[in-house]
Amino acid sequence: MSALHIKKGSTSHSAYNLRPTFSDVEERHTLAVLVENEPGVLARVIGLFSGRGYNIDSLTVAEVDHTGHLSRITIVTTGTPQVIEQIKAQLGRIVSVREVHDLTVEGRAVERELAMLKVAGQGDKRVEALRIAEIFRAKVVDSTLSSFVFEITGTPEKIDALADLMRPLGLVEIARTGIAALLRGD
Amino acid sequence: MVIQALKDQGVDTVFGYPGGAVLPIYDEIFQQNEIRHILVRHEQGAVHAAEGYARSTGKPGVVLVTSGPGATNAVTGLTDALLDSIPLVVLTGQVPTFMIGSDAFQEADTVGITRPCTKHNWLVKDTDKLSGVIHEAFHVATTGRPGPVLVDIPKDVQFATGAYKKPAPEKSTYNPQVKGDNESIAELVAAIETAKKPVFYTGGGVINSGPEASRLLRELVEATGIPITSTLMGLGAYPASGKHWLGMLGMHGLYEANMAMHDCDLLIAIGSRFDDRITGKIDAFSPRSVKAHIDIDPSSINKVVRCDIPIVGDVATVLEEVLSIWKSRGSKTNAEGLTRWRSKIAEWKKINCLAYNGSTKTIKPQYALERLEALTKDRDRYICTEVGQHQMWAAQFLGFEDPNRWMTSGGLGTMGYGFPASIGVQIAHPEALVINVAGEASWLMNMQELGTVTQFDLPVKQFILNNERLGMVRQWQELLHGERYSHSWSESLPDFVKLADAFGAKGILCKDPADLDDAIMEMLNHDGPVIFDCLVEKHENCFPMIPSGKAHNEMLLGEADTQGVIDSKGSVLV
Ligand SMILES: Cc1ncc(C[n+]2csc(CCOP(=O)(O)OP(=O)(O)O)c2C)c(N)n1
Ligand SMILES: [Mg+2]
Numbered sequence: 001m002s003a004l005h006i007k008k009g010s011t012s013h014s015a016y017n018l019r020p021t022f023s024d025v026e027e028r029h030t031l032a033v034l035v036e037n038e039p040g041v042l043a044r045v046i047g048l049f050s051g052r053g054y055n056i057d058s059l060t061v062a063e064v065d066h067t068g069h070l071s072r073i074t075i076v077t078t079g080t081p082q083v084i085e086q087i088k089a090q091l092g093r094i095v096s097v098r099e100v101h102d103l104t105v106e107g108r109a110v111e112r113e114l115a116m117l118k119v120a121g122q123g124d125k126r127v128e129a130l131r132i133a134e135i136f137r138a139k140v141v142d143s144t145l146s147s148f149v150f151e152i153t154g155t156p157e158k159i160d161a162l163a164d165l166m167r168p169l170g171l172v173e174i175a176r177t178g179i180a181a182l183l184r185g186d
Numbered sequence: 187m188v189i190q191a192l193k194d195q196g197v198d199t200v201f202g203y204p205g206g207a208v209l210p211i212y213d214e215i216f217q218q219n220e221i222r223h224i225l226v227r228h229e230q231g232a233v234h235a236a237e238g239y240a241r242s243t244g245k246p247g248v249v250l251v252t253s254g255p256g257a258t259n260a261v262t263g264l265t266d267a268l269l270d271s272i273p274l275v276v277l278t279g280q281v282p283t284f285m286i287g288s289d290a291f292q293e294a295d296t297v298g299i300t301r302p303c304t305k306h307n308w309l310v311k312d313t314d315k316l317s318g319v320i321h322e323a324f325h326v327a328t329t330g331r332p333g334p335v336l337v338d339i340p341k342d343v344q345f346a347t348g349a350y351k352k353p354a355p356e357k358s359t360y361n362p363q364v365k366g367d368n369e370s371i372a373e374l375v376a377a378i379e380t381a382k383k384p385v386f387y388t389g390g391g392v393i394n395s396g397p398e399a400s401r402l403l404r405e406l407v408e409a410t411g412i413p414i415t416s417t418l419m420g421l422g423a424y425p426a427s428g429k430h431w432l433g434m435l436g437m438h439g440l441y442e443a444n445m446a447m448h449d450c451d452l453l454i455a456i457g458s459r460f461d462d463r464i465t466g467k468i469d470a471f472s473p474r475s476v477k478a479h480i481d482i483d484p485s486s487i488n489k490v491v492r493c494d495i496p497i498v499g500d501v502a503t504v505l506e507e508v509l510s511i512w513k514s515r516g517s518k519t520n521a522e523g524l525t526r527w528r529s530k531i532a533e534w535k536k537i538n539c540l541a542y543n544g545s546t547k548t549i550k551p552q553y554a555l556e557r558l559e560a561l562t563k564d565r566d567r568y569i570c571t572e573v574g575q576h577q578m579w580a581a582q583f584l585g586f587e588d589p590n591r592w593m594t595s596g597g598l599g600t601m602g603y604g605f606p607a608s609i610g611v612q613i614a615h616p617e618a619l620v621i622n623v624a625g626e627a628s629w630l631m632n633m634q635e636l637g638t639v640t641q642f643d644l645p646v647k648q649f650i651l652n653n654e655r656l657g658m659v660r661q662w663q664e665l666l667h668g669e670r671y672s673h674s675w676s677e678s679l680p681d682f683v684k685l686a687d688a689f690g691a692k693g694i695l696c697k698d699p700a701d702l703d704d705a706i707m708e709m710l711n712h713d714g715p716v717i718f719d720c721l722v723e724k725h726e727n728c729f730p731m732i733p734s735g736k737a738h739n740e741m742l743l744g745e746a747d748t749q750g751v752i753d754s755k756g757s758v759l760v
Binding site for chain 1: 297326488
């Protein structure tokens with residue numbers, strides 16, 4: 001009945017591969033999300049990421065305005081520009097989300113993370129660990145004859161670098177907070 | 187307190203099912219007469235009935251169910267309403283606050299389970315906050331992009347007395363943008379003025395925006411003469427008898443509608459979301475058009491298809507602005523281009539894509555719907571459907587002249603939706619003719635609601651196109667799986683006439699095309715619920731069809747087209 005030519009053979013993209021024509025270069029973005037501090041709000045945000053298959057590289061959350069009942073969630077995520085736009089729009093749809101800021105595009109942001117590293121060892125290694133900690137301006141917050149706990153604040157890269165150096169010197173445990181970020185200037 | 191809040195929200199009907207955790211609220215219901223409670227036979231039925239009520243009135247549907255199994259039974263309906271943006275307020279009972287977390291009898295983490303399938307939900311642990319939350323629930327369900335919300339109320343909170351607050355929507359922190367950006371609107375108007383091959387692609391958002399949106403859409407279409415197509419969810423916003431109507435688009439949409447989408451140079455999406463049933467193969471979707479998109483939900487824009495002119499706002503508000511700017515700039519269109527475009531479309535229409543082989547021996551489903559249309563179209567009519575081939579045929583063969591007259595499960599494709607939805611519609615419109623076009627398999631999924639229908643004397647007409655097959659599944663197996671019909675036939679079907687009789691409804695069986703008109707008239711003339719068992723051709727396929735992974739211009743029009751068309755890549759799609 002039809003005069004249509006129906007091509008055979010494979011199609012390059014499926015209808016479920018929803019963004020085939022968009023740039024597929026992944027970018028890393030830091031988002032600041034102000035939310036109403038109510039039960040379940042973090043589950044809403046995390047559920048959005050898991051339910052729609054987005055990445056979370058880092059996530060921190062704490063109340064920032066007690067009287068206004070507001071918490072600030074800082075999320076570091078990676079995705080193509082279209083995915084990042086979707087993430088922001090989807091976050092904006094959540095009823096308890098008040099504001100979504102993309103610190104990566106809104107201006108230059110200061111990003112800091114806090115970490116604690118436990119380094120165990122004796123002799124030269126112990127001295128060397130202390131010396132390196134000083135170079136990184138890490139503080140000693142606990143000390144025994146055979147171990148230190150260092151506290152360091154800095155960019156994630158700086159913390160990575162310190163951890164790399166401490167590993168051969170007896171790094172046994174590390175706890176990191178994830179990133180907190182603010183825009184520079186006013 | 188709960189009932190007072192519902193009254194202050196103007197609620198006249200609640201669909202529900204009682205249980206231990208909602209007894210205090212049921213006690214309140216017992217002691218008043220302003221709010222009518224419709225006792226369904228399954229909580230899923232309550233939610234779909236509320237959807238039918240909401241979709242046909244524009245008001246939010248209200249549901250009341252108990253904790254645990256009552257709440258989990260509501261989940262399918264909530265998901266359905268979320269995907270189709272239907273405003274619902276669902277109240278669930280919960281075990282008392284001091285027992286939460288103890289795996290108490292009929293305890294379920296209702297807010298946890300329903301978080302991804304509601305627009306928002308609340309667990310209320312303090313009676314003083316209860317009325318405020320219920321009012322906020324109505325505000326959230328109906329503001330912005332509508333959707334289902336849920337309020338979980340522990341039993342001790344229901345029993346306690348607390349401070350009652352009147353509705354105060356102006357105090358809410360939830361206030362989505364409704365007014366479109368003027369610069370983008372002006373850009374759209376400029377595009378309308380010069381486009382040679384423009385097309386409107388409208389969706390359920392137009393209907394959700396309210397009757398004014400449909401009125402403005404009609405005015406804009408008539409004034410500009412731009413052809414218009416719609417998604418399944420948007421049918422009725424522009425009348426099927428309208429001069430510029432192309433018919434539905436998408437996987438089972440009309441040839442002329444899909445070809446117009448493919449070939450257009452300006453695509454104006456209004457309250458539609460570029461669903462995969464609509465776009466087909468995404469990188470071949472409307473390849474040469476400038477795309478404008480009006481939607482109240484910013485996340486719909488650029489989600490699937492890159493948009494050139496994004497306009498975030500309420501459809502009615504934006505269309506009013508589009509019209510006024512277009513008029514103030516002199517009501518211009520590219521007349522020459524449009525004339526050529528319309529004659530191109532007229533050529534496509536000549537293909538007559540809905541043609542089918544008639545039969546004098548068996549009732550063709552298309553024929554059954556043609557006759558149903560002819561015999562009911564002048565009545566005050568509401569149509570619901572289940573999910574499957576019959577749904578697509580209903581969308582193709584019935585004409586919708588007004589919004590809010592067509593209730594179907596679009597986004598979720600929920601078998602079992604139509605029967606309870608028809609109950610909700612009939613409750614809202616007691617005098618109207620309410621027909622559920624059903625497939626036998628879907629209909630059985632919520633057939634227990636026959637009890638509701640006879641209890642409340644609801645004259646709904648269940649028009650079952652009985653092909654004794656899970657027809658849509660069978661069609662896919664024919665096209666994709668070498669005609670291996672794995673579990674896609676309806677075995678051990680009940681005798682629908684006897685079934686109707688058993689519940690106190692009327693049953694009609696029809697299998698001869700020559701008897702069809704009389705049988706339909708008998709159904710229409712019966713003042714009460716009817717189950718119409720229409721035995722139709724068993725292996726009829728629904729065309730046109732865009733196979734998964736194919737482009738709009740690769741549509742199949744009939745049996746002859748179907749040999750080996752869906753390749754292995756396409757077959758992984760649903
Ligand atoms: C709850 C649910 N389960 C399964 C499906 C998958 N499905 C889609 S259509 C269909 C067959 C429907 O058969 P019927 O209601 O008889 O309609 P027909 O296609 O025969 O007109 C099935 C099983 C679905 N959409 N919903
Ligand atoms: Mg069937």
